[in-house]
Amino acid sequence: MRSYLILLSFIIPLLTSCKDKQTNATEVTNPVEEVVTEDKLLGIIEKDDLMKPVFSEWFQPTYDDYQVNMELVDSFKEDLIEYEIEVFMGTWCEDSQREVPTLYKILEAAEFPMEQLTVVAIDDEIENYKLSPSKEEYGKNIHHVPTIIFFNDEQEVNRIIEYPVRTIEEDIPVILSGEYIPYYYTADLIHNRLNSKGLEHFKANLESLAQEFKGKPRDVYELNTYAKTIFRQGKKEEGLEVAKLNTMIFPEDANSFAGLGERYSDMERYEEAIAQFEKALELAPGDSEFQGLLDEAKAKL
Numbered sequence: 001m002r003s004y005l006i007l008l009s010f011i012i013p014l015l016t017s018c019k020d021k022q023t024n025a026t027e028v029t030n031p032v033e034e035v036v037t038e039d040k041l042l043g044i045i046e047k048d049d050l051m052k053p054v055f056s057e058w059f060q061p062t063y064d065d066y067q068v069n070m071e072l073v074d075s076f077k078e079d080l081i082e083y084e085i086e087v088f089m090g091t092w093c094e095d096s097q098r099e100v101p102t103l104y105k106i107l108e109a110a111e112f113p114m115e116q117l118t119v120v121a122i123d124d125e126i127e128n129y130k131l132s133p134s135k136e137e138y139g140k141n142i143h144h145v146p147t148i149i150f151f152n153d154e155q156e157v158n159r160i161i162e163y164p165v166r167t168i169e170e171d172i173p174v175i176l177s178g179e180y181i182p183y184y185y186t187a188d189l190i191h192n193r194l195n196s197k198g199l200e201h202f203k204a205n206l207e208s209l210a211q212e213f214k215g216k217p218r219d220v221y222e223l224n225t226y227a228k229t230i231f232r233q234g235k236k237e238e239g240l241e242v243a244k245l246n247t248m249i250f251p252e253d254a255n256s257f258a259g260l261g262e263r264y265s266d267m268e269r270y271e272e273a274i275a276q277f278e279k280a281l282e283l284a285p286g287d288s289e290f291q292g293l294l295d296e297a298k299a300k301l
């Protein structure tokens with residue numbers, strides 16, 4: 001497998017999270033020397049890449065500390081070798097930093113053939129949000145990371161999305177049984193509805209969709225993140241409509257209105273953004289983040 005290493009140097013440290021921020025990456029043949037405050041891997045990577053300096057600072061302790069449930073592993077190891085596994089992760093993402101070392105340790109304990117594992121590191125910069133240099137994620141609806149996809153005979157069986165429902169060892173037998181429902185499943189249902197029915201049908205049926213999906217998202221951030229992801233990947237109207245739907249599903253949560261306001265701001269529709277940020281502040285008076293978003297939108301009018 002081929003790996004891409006991007007070393008980015010900044011004067012001020014930049015902190016990122018899994019539910020935010022992505023850049024067209026090229027292979028760095030002469031990496032900059034070591035003084036860096038942020039670095040990332042992009043593209044198809046291997047465990048050895050994660051064992052290198054900086055990445056090993058989070059990979060190695062998590063890998064070493066994790067205690068594999070061997071009783072569970074022994075129960076599925078023979079069946080698992082019939083599968084291929086594809087992982088989409090961000091080396092900048094705390095959830096990936098937690099789950100990917102754990103996954104490696106579990107698969108090694110299960111004596112899983114590592115040639116059947118593909119790990120793809122995606123970006124967090126806005127212009128290439130949750131994309132890899134060679135677009136291995138194309139058509140796979142990667143909206144949260146890590147996403148761990150299980151294939152059998154080249155057909156997707158199921159996936160772990162951002163978090164296992166219980167633990168990875170407990171989730172794998174359920175996945176192999178065909179009865180698994182991922183942690184962030186509603187975003188996939190919304191994605192399929194958008195693709196099958198189209199944007200205009202989706203827009204015309206927001207109220208009925210809100211009733212249908214009421215109570216199904218794991219939290220307000222599930223559709224906020226999905227809306228942001230498809231928006232930044234070019235589906236701006238779709239992202240906007242999903243953000244609207246989220247406010248209808250979570251009408252008492254300030255974060256849903258702030259999320260919609262951010263999509264309007266991204267489209268430079270500042271009056272509509274202001275209205276959403278004001279709703280967010282009505283629900284969460286004095287919130288400094290929402291106030292900052294409101295002030296920024298007003299300044300751009």
